[in-house]
Amino acid sequence: MNEFTVLGVKPEVGQALAELGFTAPTPVQEQVIPVLLRQEGDWISLAQTGTGKTAAFGIPLVQQVDPASRRIQALVLCPTRELCIQVARDLDAFARYLPGIKTLAVYGGARIDTQINALQRGVHLVVATPGRLNDLLRRGCADLSTIRTVVLDEADEMLNMGFLEEIGAILGQTPADRQTLLFSATMSREVATIAKKYMTAAKEILVGQRNSGAVNVRHQYCMVRAQDRFPALKRIVDLHPDIYGIIFCRTRQETQEVADRLIQDGYRADALHGELAQGQRDLVMAKFRRRNLQLLVATDVAARGVDVNDLTHVINYNLPDDLAVYTHRSGRTGRAGKAGISISIIHQREGWRIKAMEKNIGRSFEYARVPSGREICANQIMSRISGLVETPAEYSGIEAILPAVTEKLAELDREELIRRLVAREAKGFLAYYQDAPDLDAREKGEERGQKQRREQDRGKQRNAEQYTRFQVNVGKEDGVLPQRLIAIINSGGGRQRIAIGKIELRRNQSFIEADSRFADNVLHAFQRLMINGKKVHIEINGIGGGEQGDVRRSGAGGPGPKRPGSSRPGAWKKRAN
Numbered sequence: 001m002n003e004f005t006v007l008g009v010k011p012e013v014g015q016a017l018a019e020l021g022f023t024a025p026t027p028v029q030e031q032v033i034p035v036l037l038r039q040e041g042d043w044i045s046l047a048q049t050g051t052g053k054t055a056a057f058g059i060p061l062v063q064q065v066d067p068a069s070r071r072i073q074a075l076v077l078c079p080t081r082e083l084c085i086q087v088a089r090d091l092d093a094f095a096r097y098l099p100g101i102k103t104l105a106v107y108g109g110a111r112i113d114t115q116i117n118a119l120q121r122g123v124h125l126v127v128a129t130p131g132r133l134n135d136l137l138r139r140g141c142a143d144l145s146t147i148r149t150v151v152l153d154e155a156d157e158m159l160n161m162g163f164l165e166e167i168g169a170i171l172g173q174t175p176a177d178r179q180t181l182l183f184s185a186t187m188s189r190e191v192a193t194i195a196k197k198y199m200t201a202a203k204e205i206l207v208g209q210r211n212s213g214a215v216n217v218r219h220q221y222c223m224v225r226a227q228d229r230f231p232a233l234k235r236i237v238d239l240h241p242d243i244y245g246i247i248f249c250r251t252r253q254e255t256q257e258v259a260d261r262l263i264q265d266g267y268r269a270d271a272l273h274g275e276l277a278q279g280q281r282d283l284v285m286a287k288f289r290r291r292n293l294q295l296l297v298a299t300d301v302a303a304r305g306v307d308v309n310d311l312t313h314v315i316n317y318n319l320p321d322d323l324a325v326y327t328h329r330s331g332r333t334g335r336a337g338k339a340g341i342s343i344s345i346i347h348q349r350e351g352w353r354i355k356a357m358e359k360n361i362g363r364s365f366e367y368a369r370v371p372s373g374r375e376i377c378a379n380q381i382m383s384r385i386s387g388l389v390e391t392p393a394e395y396s397g398i399e400a401i402l403p404a405v406t407e408k409l410a411e412l413d414r415e416e417l418i419r420r421l422v423a424r425e426a427k428g429f430l431a432y433y434q435d436a437p438d439l440d441a442r443e444k445g446e447e448r449g450q451k452q453r454r455e456q457d458r459g460k461q462r463n464a465e466q467y468t469r470f471q472v473n474v475g476k477e478d479g480v481l482p483q484r485l486i487a488i489i490n491s492g493g494g495r496q497r498i499a500i501g502k503i504e505l506r507r508n509q510s511f512i513e514a515d516s517r518f519a520d521n522v523l524h525a526f527q528r529l530m531i532n533g534k535k536v537h538i539e540i541n542g543i544g545g546g547e548q549g550d551v552r553r554s555g556a557g558g559p560g561p562k563r564p565g566s567s568r569p570g571a572w573k574k575r576a577n
Helices: 002-006 011-019 027-038 053-063 081-094 112-121 130-138 155-160 164-171 189-198 226-239 252-264 278-289 323-330 348-361 373-390 402-409 414-433 441-466 482-491 516-525 569-576
Strands: 043-046 074-077 103-106 125-128 149-152 179-184 203-206 217-223 245-248 269-272 295-298 313-316 340-346 365-367 467-472 500-505 510-515 538-543
Touching: 002 011, 011 053, 011 081, 027 043, 027 053, 027 179, 027 203, 053 074, 053 081, 053 149, 053 179, 074 164, 081 103, 081 125, 081 278, 103 112, 103 130, 112 130, 125 130, 130 164, 155 164, 155 179, 155 189, 155 323, 164 189, 179 189, 217 348, 217 441, 226 252, 226 313, 226 340, 226 373, 252 269, 252 295, 269 278, 313 323, 323 340, 323 348, 340 348, 348 365, 373 414, 467 516, 482 500, 482 510, 482 516, 510 516, 516 538
Parallel strands: 043 179, 043 203, 074 125, 074 149, 103 125, 149 179, 217 340, 217 365, 245 295, 245 313, 269 295, 313 340
Antiparallel strands: 467 510, 467 538, 500 510
8 A cells, every 4th residue: 555655545444445455646635635745725527437535535534533532523515415425434444543532424225313312412424415514503503613524525516516615504513723625526507606605715636628528438328219229238237248337317207118128038136216214215325335236226316325446338218308427427437547438329319419419528429329129149149158168167966967968969960059049048029129120210201301302302393383482571570480371371372272381480580481372361461450469561572592582562552662572681680671
């Protein structure tokens, strides 16, 4: 542990770190540990989840404790009870060989009387969620007047969850000369505000790039129709036989539904969300950490305390509404120097959100096709064969029956034996995916787009001969919808159904293409018409969307002025206004 000793880490703590598997400090630990040990002012540390920040602030906290005092000396605020429990466990582990140090996790969902009794007996380090700690302060059961250091862990997430008022009330009961360290994955306006209000001349420790995604994570997306989201999820999971990951959903209900469907289909999965009792959540997390579960289906809030270094995948069943949340999600994988993959399942109308996330995290997203049934079967078979070849076998006890088995298989040559083995291993997947349809919506969309463009090109030719383009002085700001314009036009056609081409709505004007044979009917339909209190005027803007023609009439009923029409939005807008 020489590398940690250089940073000022005590030998006793170094021994505990060695037993925990720490070999060398991470960049955030190299920067934060010396600063906290010297207690030099307030600091803001921008670092992604999985960079080792708990040890960065936890090691100095346990080293600076005075075991002789029974008063609270340091406070760590966390957004969720899962993260609160995890941080408290880590502090206990760091202090394993520092006798007499007591840590208490304070969070909702646990018995408050037990926490009050522990505070009365005396603790040195408190790790708390803002809601429960604020409750204890209102009851007069916690004294923060002796605190030397406050750590705001996952500050951006605490603010996203609406804890600003509670954080202010808590910090108001700590000494003014305390040292404050704020950790955040993103530097939002809210984080900057709380830093300015509650910290003094805070300096910044930047690990990586501001608001960036984790370096070791590949970001991918696949595009499906909305109804194909769950089948696509299953294919992604089936393509990776050794997957160990978290599936993020937007709501508690969706989280439970996805988990239930996966369990029914034979996957080792379970749900983690706020409607579960604390005991249930602890049980789910224990099974996930032991890898009794392969997939954890979770809401964003519940997953804040998931601290697992070996996750291979994060799957976004739905994209988060807040772009910053994606940074937290993807940061669950690619931790401790290991590689990971974050896959987002999107529908056809969400392509623009991928571009926005790329800009937000400074990383490019790869387009990944939804796996085909053939690809999945090939991967599953090769994975099972690899396991057969690479896993050491235990031969004791089978020697006696080997001659009989050899004789039984003597009729099968090598190729036939391999064929039968593969067929047996692949039977379930081959049957399930035999006639599986292609779920990839992007490629289908590109094919449809090419077809639509060909049809549009043919349509433009027809329009040039068959349609007249009209310009109306009402648009989106007037509450106009295409359906209403169509209804008005057809009201002027009597029993004739007027063919309508392209309708283009703008802010305060609209362009409509209609069958040239009924141009007079269209003009007549808009005569003396009021829409939302605005007098409507219509004029012919051109023929078939090509070169503009002459204006023939106004919507007021009389002949309109003879001036050339214009297809430029700005030109007509000036006349209309």
